[in-house]
Amino acid sequence: MSEISEIAIAEPLKVETPLHRFMSDFADNKIALVAFFVLLGIIFIAIFAPVISPTDPYDLAKVSIFDSKLAPGTKSMDEVTFWLGTDTSGRDLLSSIFYGLRISLGVGVLSGVIALCIGSAIGLMAAYYGGYVDTLIMRIVDIQLSFPAILVALILISVLGKGVDKIIIALVLVQWAYYARTVRGTALVERNKEYIEAASCLALSNNRIVFRHLLPNCLPPLIVVATVQTAHAISLEATLSFLGVGLPVTEPSLGLLIANGFNVMLSGLYWVSFFPGIALLITIVSINLVGDQLRDVLNPRLQK
Amino acid sequence: MSEVMLEVDNLTRNFVKKLDLAGRLAQKLGADIREESVHAVDGVSLTIAKKGVVGLVGESGCGKSTLGRMIAGILPPTSGRIVYKGISLTDMNFEEAKRAALEIQMIFQDPFASLNPRMRVVDIIGEAPVAHGFCKPSEINKYVSDVMQRVGLDPEYRRRYPHQFSGGQRQRIGIARALAVKPEFLVCDEAIAALDVSIQAQVINLFMDLREDLDLTYLFISHDLSVVEHISDQVVIMYLGRIVEVAPTAELFEKPNHPYTQALLNEVPRVDQRGRDYQPVEGEIPSPLDPPSGCHFHPRCPHATSRCKAERPVLREIAPGRISACHLNDGT
Secondary structure (H helix, E strand, C coil): CCHHHHHCCCCCCCCCCHHHHHHHHHCCCHHHHHHHHHHHHHHHHHHCHHHHCCCCCCCCCCCCHHHCCCCCCCECCCCCECCCCECCCCCEHHHHHHHHHHHHHHHHHHHHHHHHHHHHHHHHHHHHHCHHHHHHHHHHHHHHHHCCHHHHHHHHHHHHCCCHHHHHHHHHHHHHHHHHHHHHHHHHHHHCCHHHHHHHHCCCCHHHHHHHHHHHHCHHHHHHHHHHHHHHHHHHHHHHHHCCCCCCCCCCCHHHHHHHHHCCHHHCCCHHHHHHHHHHHHHHHHHHHHHHHHHHHHCHHHCC | CCCEEEEEEEEEEEEEECCCHHHHHHHHCCCCCCCEEEEEEEEEEEEEECCCEEEEECCCCCCHHHHHHHHCCCCCCCEEEEEECCEEHHHCCHHHHHHHHHHEEEECCCCCCCCCCCCCHHHHHHHHHHHCCCCCHHHHHHHHHHHHHHCCCCHHHHHCCHHHCCHHHHHHHHHHHHHCCCCCEEEEECCCCCCCHHHHHHHHHHHHHHHHHHCCEEEEEECCHHHHHHHCCEEEEEECCEEEEEEEHHHHHHCCCCHHHHHHHHHCCCHHHCCCCCCCCCCCCCCCCCCCCCCCCHHHCCCCCHHHHHCCCCCEEEECCEEECCCHHHHC
16 A cells, blocks of 8 residues: 555645634635624624613613704713714614614524525425426526515515514515525536435435535525625615614614604704614625625635 | 346436427427437346456447446436346335445546535545444544545545545545445446546556455446456447447457447557557447437448348347347358
8 A cells, every 4th residue: 555655645734623724714805804803893782782882772761852963972961972973862873873783683684594594495495306396486486586675575564564573574585585596506506416426326315415415515605695685684674664664663773773864864964864874884794795705715625 | 157246137218308388389389399318228238247347338428327327226217127136126125225225336437526525535435334334423533544545545634625635536535435335336437537547547456456355346337448458357338328249358359249349449549550540430429319220330330231220230149258239240
């Protein structure tokens, strides 16, 4: 067996844990790294909003109408600085944005994850079974995708009614088709590769082939779609709230904050809409940047 | 002949391209469209002896890979029987079918596509043995190391991904994956065609060493006659889905019977015939969608007669252990 060493790869790799390698690969792209930390900060804010907010904007006992329409940086009568100003009801905008992020992010991520699970299961089923199952599923997907997402969401909301759970259901129903189509397309390509034939030649069970061989190889496009769709869900929810059919007023998301300020925008109170809008923008852009970099890093074939 | 390992009886595989809705409508309206059907493998019968090495040769598109995939259980046959160790694959109960599926393993052509790019070598090789109870999950490292050593891979590399290996090493991983489930019969589908010539020799030697050590039986599918001559005991020549000639290797290379075999052998470059003019087989391989009538080879055959156009020649014994399908054998 002396020939082994001659054809072996010359230099052995440095000993490093997979997690370490993953992190150093991810950090290669500085913009993505910045976006990642921004996203971490946003998630931190969303989770700990009640703790870190300067005021509680939804505690009616503490909100004073005399503080309304204050410009960014002015102080309240209780000597609290409103760094981003106040809205027409006298609520601190910074605190409102923190609370709004909590709702927006929660709704977006939760609906994204549920749609991902449902959509990829359906897409894998279509690709693996083929035939009539495939035709039926993909025609439903085609029909769904031919309607604008906002229209479908509006119809669903008007049927289902208001509420956080209702809007999550609506967002899932709007989004699953994107996942299903992506997974099916990739799975159809991967299914015909020889490693799948090899797996069936080794008499591995169907479940194992689908979930251990087929699904992991469909991941790169799925991750990209997942991040884009999560960002899309957040903006769709904001749109619905802006239109007044999204979340109830008692659970204000970023979209609702923007809608509130829209009425007074032309009166010179730009900050009431502007800052929630900026928060939404930063959230969506950083999610997309992180998603792109994740796709590059998670693909072993792109690694040096 | 020694004990029979595998017998293929009148095996056929059609690929049908079904008409879609628009096509069916057009057909109803009188358009000249019909379902296209390809007889990739057309009534093939074959016997492989235990510990034998059978070379299966033919041009691309002649159905040799399809035949190999049916034997390996990846493609179901349209009709015909595959009899393994005396029992037809379709008559087996669940346990027997599973054991037969594991004992017949396949080595694939493309070492880049045949390994799951997202699994480490240890999982690629060790997944099936663990799933089928050949080794305990806790002993997977030792088990995989043993198999890797057997195929000439350094067990140190078991934590790596396939893309970190060269083509020859990947093919060794593919072989190790098959060996890990203790097969008795290997179907090698152009297993060395994608490798460099220097690596080809190493892999062929590996196959031959494994045959000695593990008493393996091989079906060696290739378009490369010199490789087949080197390793096989018996050669099967296929043309457009049918077997045209079967013979022991030495006899076939010495005295090819079928005109197609003769044409193929003329193409093999040889040191002792250097400087000879090169006469390729005339014409293209016909489309299997619309195969020629009678003997499939007649449009390219220098000896073709009117009978060859009309009548399909049957495989007949022309000498002990040799069969050939050609009308010319009737005359003399």
